[in-house]
Amino acid sequence: MITKRIIPCLDVRNGRVVKGTNFEGLRDVSSPVDLADYYSRCGADELVFYDITASSDGRKLFTDILRETASRVFIPLTVGGGINTVDDFDRVLKCGADKVSVNSGAIRNPSLVKEAALKYGSQCVVISADVKRVNGEFRVFAKGGREDTGLEAISWICRCVDNGAGEVVLNSIDTDGVKKGFDLEMLKAVSDRVNVPVIASGGAGCIQDFIDLFKTLPRVDAGLAASIFHFGEVKIADLKHEMAKNGIPAREIL
């Protein structure tokens, strides 16, 4: 049986892993390559590298790190951040990324998902949506959660999937950094509507939050988190073990 995936997310700026809460107050954590290698050995099923660099020097540093990681870590690697064109896909795929996650780039350029899916296949294109409740509806936010696009989230995500996105990362801004559990209501609204894998992001604070996620929403395929893994509050091996104990298919590294 296919297992539910656990995915640590590494926000990378100037060659280091950072993490903040609610997208503000970033805090340096560790070396991305070492951390990726560590997670892989602990049983992470996949890794997300998010490039939050603004400068071109930083971008070069990021692709160097990506290349080094992909030559040492042999689990799937998704890259996001600063993906605005098909050339950006090319740049990170050449450095060893397996999937590319688009967020603001797909909002600015609605044809990006379609073009990339045609060129690299849907399995390569991940739509990452930062979503927040505004006036009783789910809204897509751009620019790292700072800008309300006015787009209704569910229909926007469905449109991206129709255009060829092969996976959806749903990041709830409302629960991000709060550590009181995933946004089950928002996740249900999306996973009921799409027939590609849905990755839950934002809000995990403890092992039980993942158990609740997969028990409540069997159509959610993966759980993503950052700081709880980076700060050792949740050990991936313990998480996998608890999942298995609760009857959730999990890949345990013994």
Place this chain on the structure above:
Amino acid sequence: MTAIIDYGVGNLFSLKSSFSAIGEEAVITKDISVLERADRLILPGVGAFRDARKALSESGLEEKVLELVKGGKPMMGICLGMQLLFEKDYEDGEYDGLGLIPGEVRPIREKIGDSLKIPQIGWNALIYKNPSKIFKYIKEGDFVYFVHSYHATGCETYTTAVTEYGANLTASVENGNVFGCQFHPEKSGDVGLNILRAFVEMK
């Protein structure tokens, strides 16, 4: 030395790196003399069958690859590279494969219910069907990473492992010196590296 056949599809960086990680020299190449010199070949592949099939034909490498493999050189097809090994493929039409292993490639959806998502993306367990040399350093139940919407069928005699995703889907095949993995050994952690380790022992 292992030659990774470069016929213009897919990203071969991880594949090459995975061989380095097990101490094996791997060369990404479209040079026929390198293919001849190699101890074994890897046939990679991602994307649509039709495009990959066309790229392989137009690369001018197909004839040489078939000649070398029929002459006994071990070859492993990975993901779409495995699907190319069969006789027929039914991805958006009907296409001839390389015919190195009897069987055909059909949509997973034909075999499983509507409730499961296509493609199968993620880690799933190997269920052994027949012994295989590439299982030397792994065990039944080990997890490997899959991304696929099509599966090989009608190849039971050559199927060495399946995986359960609504139905038993072909995970790996072997026919003499020809091997195929539907999953990605280069993305399957230590289990995947151990499969490649067994493969590079073959000459």
